[in-house]
Amino acid sequence: MTVIIGCGNLLRSDDGVGPMLIRRLWELGVPPGVRLADGGTAGMDVAFQIGDAKELILVDACQSGAAPGTVFELPGEEVETPPLENVNLHNFRWDHAIAMGRWLLKSRFPKKVTVFLIEAENLSPGFGLSSAVEEAKERLAQELLRRVGGKEIEA
Amino acid sequence: MNKTEVKNKMELKVHSLGRVEGDLDVKVVIEDGVVVDAWTEATMFRGFELILKGKDPQAGLIVTPRICGICGGSHLTKSVYALDTAWGTEVPPNATLIRNIAQAVETLQSVPRWFYALFAIGLTHQNYASSPLYEEVVRRWAPFTGEHYEIGVMLSAKPVEIYAIFGGQWPHSSFMVPGGVVSAPTLSDVTRSIAILEYFRENWLEKYMLGCSVERWLENKTWADIMAWLEEKREHRDSDLGLFIRYSMEIGLDKYGAGPGRYLAAGSFFHPQKYRFPTIEGRNAALISRSGVYDGKDYHDFDQARIREDHTYSFYRGGGAFHPFEGVTEPLDPMEAKKEGKYTFAKAPRYDIPGIGETPLEVGPLARQVIAGRTGAEDWQDYDPLFLNVINEIGPSTMVRVLARLHEEVKYYLRVKEWLRQIDLNEKFYVKPNELPEGRGFGATEAARGALADWISIKDGKIENYQVITPTAWNIGPRDRHGQRGPIETAMIGTPVKNPEDPVELAHIAQGYDSCLVCTVHAYDAKTHKELAKYEVTNMMAGI
Numbered sequence: 001m002t003v004i005i006g007c008g009n010l011l012r013s014d015d016g017v018g019p020m021l022i023r024r025l026w027e028l029g030v031p032p033g034v035r036l037a038d039g040g041t042a043g044m045d046v047a048f049q050i051g052d053a054k055e056l057i058l059v060d061a062c063q064s065g066a067a068p069g070t071v072f073e074l075p076g077e078e079v080e081t082p083p084l085e086n087v088n089l090h091n092f093r094w095d096h097a098i099a100m101g102r103w104l105l106k107s108r109f110p111k112k113v114t115v116f117l118i119e120a121e122n123l124s125p126g127f128g129l130s131s132a133v134e135e136a137k138e139r140l141a142q143e144l145l146r147r148v149g150g151k152e153i154e155a
Numbered sequence: 156m157n158k159t160e161v162k163n164k165m166e167l168k169v170h171s172l173g174r175v176e177g178d179l180d181v182k183v184v185i186e187d188g189v190v191v192d193a194w195t196e197a198t199m200f201r202g203f204e205l206i207l208k209g210k211d212p213q214a215g216l217i218v219t220p221r222i223c224g225i226c227g228g229s230h231l232t233k234s235v236y237a238l239d240t241a242w243g244t245e246v247p248p249n250a251t252l253i254r255n256i257a258q259a260v261e262t263l264q265s266v267p268r269w270f271y272a273l274f275a276i277g278l279t280h281q282n283y284a285s286s287p288l289y290e291e292v293v294r295r296w297a298p299f300t301g302e303h304y305e306i307g308v309m310l311s312a313k314p315v316e317i318y319a320i321f322g323g324q325w326p327h328s329s330f331m332v333p334g335g336v337v338s339a340p341t342l343s344d345v346t347r348s349i350a351i352l353e354y355f356r357e358n359w360l361e362k363y364m365l366g367c368s369v370e371r372w373l374e375n376k377t378w379a380d381i382m383a384w385l386e387e388k389r390e391h392r393d394s395d396l397g398l399f400i401r402y403s404m405e406i407g408l409d410k411y412g413a414g415p416g417r418y419l420a421a422g423s424f425f426h427p428q429k430y431r432f433p434t435i436e437g438r439n440a441a442l443i444s445r446s447g448v449y450d451g452k453d454y455h456d457f458d459q460a461r462i463r464e465d466h467t468y469s470f471y472r473g474g475g476a477f478h479p480f481e482g483v484t485e486p487l488d489p490m491e492a493k494k495e496g497k498y499t500f501a502k503a504p505r506y507d508i509p510g511i512g513e514t515p516l517e518v519g520p521l522a523r524q525v526i527a528g529r530t531g532a533e534d535w536q537d538y539d540p541l542f543l544n545v546i547n548e549i550g551p552s553t554m555v556r557v558l559a560r561l562h563e564e565v566k567y568y569l570r571v572k573e574w575l576r577q578i579d580l581n582e583k584f585y586v587k588p589n590e591l592p593e594g595r596g597f598g599a600t601e602a603a604r605g606a607l608a609d610w611i612s613i614k615d616g617k618i619e620n621y622q623v624i625t626p627t628a629w630n631i632g633p634r635d636r637h638g639q640r641g642p643i644e645t646a647m648i649g650t651p652v653k654n655p656e657d658p659v660e661l662a663h664i665a666q667g668y669d670s671c672l673v674c675t676v677h678a679y680d681a682k683t684h685k686e687l688a689k690y691e692v693t694n695m696m697a698g699i
Contacts, residue, residue: 010221011206019327040221040327044268048312103299104309125202 002148003053003110004030005046007039007060007094014068014120014133018059024141034148039097047100056101056110057144060094061120061133068121069132071140076113116140179631181665183647185655193640193647195631197501200470204484207621212238212590212613215621216329219609222623225268227326228261228318229602230623232423235331237609239433241596242333244588248427250335252574253321253584255424255443256348257331258600259567259574263314265603266564267359270395271296271307274557274666278402280659288402295395303363303395310359317348317571335585340578348575356568366394369565376540378548396561403554407651412553412664414646415515416546418522419506419629421457421599421606422446424570426535427577435459435597443570444537444601447526448516450508454529459597459608463513464502464624465635476505476513476636479610479622480595503632503641504624517642518605518629519668520560521551537566553667560603560669592616602626604669627670643668 004025006018019038026036035053039046050056062072094115102109118140121130129137180196203222207214215234220227232254239246275296283289295303315325321338322328330337356369365372367390375381381400384391391397403409422442425433430441439446439457446457463476470492472485487497505513516522521542528543542559549555592615599608605626612620632641640648643665652658 011203011218038324038327040227042326043225044272044308045312045315045326125206127206 001033001035001051001053002055002057003035003037003050004057004059004144004148005037005039005049005097007041007046007058007097009041010127011125013122013124013126014118014129015061015123016127017061017118017120017129017133017137020129021059021137021141021144024137025144028141028145030145031149043097044100046094046097047104050101050105050110052108053110055112055114056098057114057116058094058097059116059118059140061123062117063120063123064117066119067132068119068130069136070119071136072117072119074115074117076115116144179670181643181647181661183658183661185652185658188652188655190647190650190652190661193644194498195501195633195641195644196499197631198489198499200486200500202484202486203623204482204621207618210618212241212611212616212618213333214618215609215611216332219623220327220329222625225265225326226261226602226604226607227328228257228322229600229607231329231331232258232600233598233607233609234611235333236433236598236600237596237611238333238598239588239596240435240438240598241594241611241613242588242591243432243434243594244334245432245586246430247335247583247586248431249578249582249584250331251425251427251430252578253336253338253340254331255427256571256574257318257322258423259571260314260317261325262601262603263355263564263567263571264311264318266311266560267307267364268311269603269669270557270561271301271304271311272298273669274663275301275304275399277659277662277666278399278406280657282653282657282659283402283406286402286405288398288405291398292402295398306359306363307395310355313351313355316351320344320348332585333590334588335583338584340580340584342580345575345578345580349572352568352572352575360564360568364395364561364564366390366392366397369568372396372562372565373569377544380541381545396558399557399561400554403557408554408557408663409549409552411650411660412556412646412667413551413649414517414556414668415642416451416551417514417516418449418525419457419516419518419606420444420446420523420526421518421601421608422526423599423601438597438599443535444523445526445529445532446599447529448506448508449522449525449529450511450514454526455508459599459610461507462608462624463505463507464622464628465505465513466502467636468497468499468633469502470497470500471502474636479608479624480612480620482610482620482622484622499633501628501632503635504629505635505639513635513637513639515632515635515639515641515645516629518626519556520563520603520605521546521556522605523601524559524562539566553663556667590616605629630668631670643670 006022008015008018010016010019019040022036022038037049118136121132180198182194183190184192219230219234222230276298279293279297295301318325322330375384385397422445424443425441448455464482465476467474470487470489472487506516508514524542527537527539532538545555594613596611607626608624610622630642634640646664650660652660
């Protein structure tokens with residue numbers, strides 16, 4: 001079982017790309033054995049949504065200063081999780097979710113973890129993605145489908 | 156804020172950190188070790204009302220559950236009732252039952268998660284190391300390593316599994332729609348939900364929280380009953396609830412954080428037959444957990460028409476107090492607005508009590524439980540005298556506020572079980588409504604942390620005005636045009652702070668209200684402006 005979790009706030013423009021990507025994957029259809037989850041701004045529940053998955057793919061928006069729409073891929077072994085004692089349950093991010101998931105699930109935590117971050121252009125209150133991020137969402141949706149063995153569909 | 160150059164007087168600043176949600180600063184002035192004044196300052200503009208203007212009337216069902224990462228179901232509940240009343244829909248009994256269940260299981264989830272992952276962590280603070288119970292408190296409640304911390308956090312995920320069975324997902328579901336719910340549960344959905352609920356009771360609620368059956372706990376009708384319950388059995392004393400009460404009284408949580416002593420509940424959960432045709436006027440008479448206002452002496456019927464939002468001290472154009480249907484949200488540049496003496500983005504919700512006038516009121520579990528003590532309930536409504544007795548006997552405090560929250564967990568468990576049994580799988584869950592192009596609606600519920608309500612005006616098939624009043628606004632709102640402080644501002648005053656370099660007492664108050672904000676306390680020496688302390692008040696809530 002692979003679980004793909006999209007995080008972010010739909011009310012903050014490009015920050016909503018995670019949940020929107022999940023919706024797009026759902027429309028396109030994923031093969032059996034792949035579970036989709038809209039993590040939204042749920043914080044700790046992102047960790048609960050990992051469930052019994054063997055592989056975890058997390059998608060979130062980021063603001064690193066790169067060109068908007070840039071997609072970063074962070075392999076699990078490169079992902080440093082912060083010390084749990086400093087996790088602030090309000091300011092919960094994908095890295096905290098991984099740390100929380102490791103603590104909650106212990107040996108059942110997925111062996112493989114991949115994090116995709118999409119560079120945001122606009123994080124102001126409002127709906128909808130900027131064109132660069134919309135395009136990155138499509139690209140990543142296709143890429144994820146290819147990786148999990150689903151059929152590719154013309155965007 | 157003016158730095159006060161008085162000896163032994165210092166100012167603490169509770170500063171915020173939030174990312175996608177409202178931020179909060181609480182400034183506190185301490186004199187001779189006691190808080191003498193407080194100001195709550197929301198530093199971020201919350202623009203949901205502006206986002207909704209001009210949108211499809213049903214946009215509130217999508218937008219408002221995203222206001223918050225933990226109360227999404229509560230937002231959905233009140234926004235759907237706002238539309239039901241605006242459109243004059245018919246809501247079949249099954250849909251009311253499922254809405255009740257969804258609202259209640261979200262709160263069932265919130266209570267253990269809030270207690271273990273937020274509130275109880277503060278109780279392990281080294282300030283209390285000399286308490287004889289300290290070692291046990293740390294063993295159970297220390298974050299990530301405490302034995303009951305892990306159990307409580309894990310089990311907190313169970314109740315919302317029931318939400319997901321009916322609502323597709325939790326949080327951020329939009330499965331409640333005008334005229335009902337979009338779900339078609341089967342018998343196995345219902346039996347699975349009952350099994351999850353029983354698992355939750357057996358493996359946490361009774362085993363760890365109460366140390367007794369839910370029925371035994373609910374026999375407690377007075378503070379004296381609770382004291383007798385503690386003495387009755389070792390299991391009671393040693394339960395998390397028993398330990399919490401004993402420890403609180405030892406470290407003084409029962410001595411501060413009283414708040415305004417006046418309360419408001421918007422009420423929640425509808426009788427399935429009595430709210431088939433939801434109206435604003437018919438709402439009070441259909442509520443299982445009743446609405447109401449308690450002014451410290453007398454009870455008053457709740458009337459949404461008496462609610463005002465005062466923005467005299469808020470970063471919005473002009474001043475005065477308006478009903479939400481007349482609400483204006485014209486934000487100002489905080490730097491400019493501060494010159495007029497304004498200090499926050501939060502408005503100050505007030506209730507115009509007959510004969511008293513606009514009054515700041517506390518909302519939340521304690522408020523609900525005080526309102527539940529009003530006599531004259533129908534036999535199907537919640538009547539519970541416990542917390543009216545408790546505040547009369549020992550007065551409100553941070554301990555009492557926490558106790559009210561834990562008490563509700565027991566009551567909600569029983570209600571959900573009953574509602575699950577009442578679902579008639581052969582009957583309707585939805586009746587298609589007429590989407591009227593004009594109308595006004597009001598929908599309200601009780602999120603875990605208090606009264607939550609929407610007002611919607613629809614014109615030409617679009618949202619003309621949308622106003623949300625959250626429990627956090629009620630509790631963290633600022634002063635008003637009459638100079639009255641908001642509830643948390645009031646609750647801070649009089650608090651003894653043992654160590655101004657680490658004012659954990661203020662964190663207990665803020666966390667006791669569970670206002671949905673992240674705060675950091677910066678303590679500055681009034682004379683030297685040297686930063687003395689930095690203290691984070693974390694909260695898992697996201698934005699209501």
